[in-house]
Amino acid sequence: MTPRAAAQSCFPPLAPFPTSEGTLFRVVARGPERLHLILEDETPRVLPVETRRGDVREIFVPGVGPGQRFAWAVDPDHPLLDPNAVAVDGPARFGVSGSRRSLVVAPPEPVEWKRPRHALADSLIYEMHVRGFTGGGTYTDVVERVDHLRSLGVTAVELLPVHEFNECEIGKPGLVNFWGYSPIAWNAPMRRYAHNDPIAEFRAMVHALHAADIEVIVDVVYNHTGEQGAGGPVWHFKHLDPAHAYLRDDHGALVDKSGCGNTVHCADASMRRMIVDSLRWWVHGLGVDGFRFDLSTILTPALVRDIEQDPWLAHTHLIAEPWDAAGGHQVSDWPGNERWCVWNDSFRDDVRRGWLEDGHGGGTLARRLTGSSDMFDAGPLRGINFITAHDGFTLADVVAYDKKHNDSNGEEGRDGRNHEPSNNHGVEGATDDPDILIRRATSRRNLMASLLLAQGVPMLLAGDEFGRTQDGNNNGYCHDRWIDWNGIEHDADFLRFVRGVAQLRAELRTHRFHEDGEVHWFGPDGHAVDWESTPGRFGYAIDGLIVLVNLSSETCGFDVPATCRIVADTAAPPPEDFHEADTGPLVNEGHLVVSARSLVVLKK
DSSP states (O other): OOHHHHHHTTOOTTSOEEOSSEEEEEEEOOSOSOOEEEEOSSSOEEEEOOEEETTEEEEEEETOOTTOEEEEESSTTSOBOOTTOSOEEOOSSTTOOOOOEEEOOOOOOOOOOOOOOOOGGGOOEEEEOHHHHSSSOSHHHHHTTHHHHHHTTOOEEEESOOEEEOTTTTOSTTOOOOSOOOEEEEEEEOGGGSSSOHHHHHHHHHHHHHHTTOEEEEEEOOSOOTTOSTTSOOSSHHHHSTTTSBOBOTTSOBOOSSSSSOOBOTTSHHHHHHHHHHHHIIIIITOOOEEEETTGGGSOHHHHHHHHHOGGGTTOEEEEOOBOTTSOBOSTTOOSOTTEEEEOHHHHHHHHHHHHSSSOOSHHHHHHHBTOTTTOTTOGGGEEEESOOSSSOOHHHHTTOSSOOOGGGSSTTOSSOSSOOOOOTTSSSOOOOHHHHHHHHHHHHHHHHHHHHSBSEEEEETTGGGTOOOTTOSOGGGOOOOOOTTHHHHTHHHHHHHHHHHHHHHHGGGGTHHHHOOOEEEOTTSSSOOTTTSTTEEEEEETTEEEEEEOSSSOEEEEESSOEEEEEETTSOTTTTBOOTTTSOEEOSEEEEEOTTEEEEEEO
């Protein structure tokens, strides 16, 4: 492979680089005096690394090429992964423990990625787990569900971590690190999500999604690594760069802002460079279109600037999860520039509380539905709106459980949010009570309609569109649990509703109502809203759409300001809950009764 091809694919500069004569191995190693390279042939070779260029150690080994298993070592009895390698050779089956070694790989042939490039105002993000989403659990299997994604109007998938991680690190029978927020090789696509070649199969998945007009966003974890705390495993940095790779306190102990035992030193110039190089590789070598940064308040303003100003990362989506496990929270004051979006957890909690809890006057819900202007000076597209995400209840569980049921996680109930806004509607968990099921169905429609019709960028959790449940577990990180695709048939009515409202949002994109539309507020009498005298009952009109909201426990009559048709009524039984274009009941200018705890969408 030529240097030109490597440059075009943004092959990480310190990744092992094979040539026709051999392979050049390089690594930043500021800690050890002595370093070895181990080549795992039939008879392993341990080679001293004697060349030092600044903080970089390097060795050229003639005759070594692609496919070579290798490791770095300070102590030859403790082989280390290469933190820059783009491939890791290890167990092929998910959940099977075994040794891992870095792998020499030739830079892939550069390609002209045919990126969809959807504007944020036109986006619908779908958060999913590669293994949990599919029946087979591989990149290839994701492609088989493309038609389902397109039927929802999805413009981008947001993949939970797809870098190499050790799913067996928990060490308890029946439990695995399913989500993958424990990276051990930032640049290497997860081996167990592939049949044979992770790089080729990941790239093929990206090509297929691009061909379906769907962008690929990956959830990246640069705030900590799978080396955990002081007593945790040693994969690389603890031996190669112990004093600089991680934050340490005045006594030299690891600082834990991630909740996972360590915190990457994101202000360190070498670590910042490694992270930016990694991002470049994922964009140009592997084809992704953007990133969601886990626990991003740990990244430091310096690294945030490096990312947003890097020319190789121009036009990529940048999404921050603007909090961390040490109390950092920067949803409203995220330091990134206008390119960044942030996960808006206030949208999640306030919309849930508005619909599921008594005593909310509606003003807060109204602000969330119309762009959270109290939070974002930069406009509604700063916020990624969501009702549910991978961590927390699924939508079906939000309306079926009052409290978390995490006993199977083996942490004695200490994990997961303790006060997650939800409402079981009278019975905890599964029930066949028809009245409760009707109320739960209405609540699901309320929440989904609020998400899809709010100003901002909506994110839908995979499986929420057809009743996926975790049986009340609001922290399913340790369970190898796949989506039950029978839900498409069992929950067909709700899936139809979701598709319909998503299509309505798509039709309104040309007007960009969710970006810069002017909102006209009115109360039940058609005049200005009196938030005190009519709590929880309001309507708003925006760009040809009228939304009537009744949070109260009683029906409410609204004076409709124009002749229009009902598009959605969350209290109506299917199929009256959603009407295709120009097929809904006509409402002449006059009075319309909205059922308790429901909303009605009208189109002029």
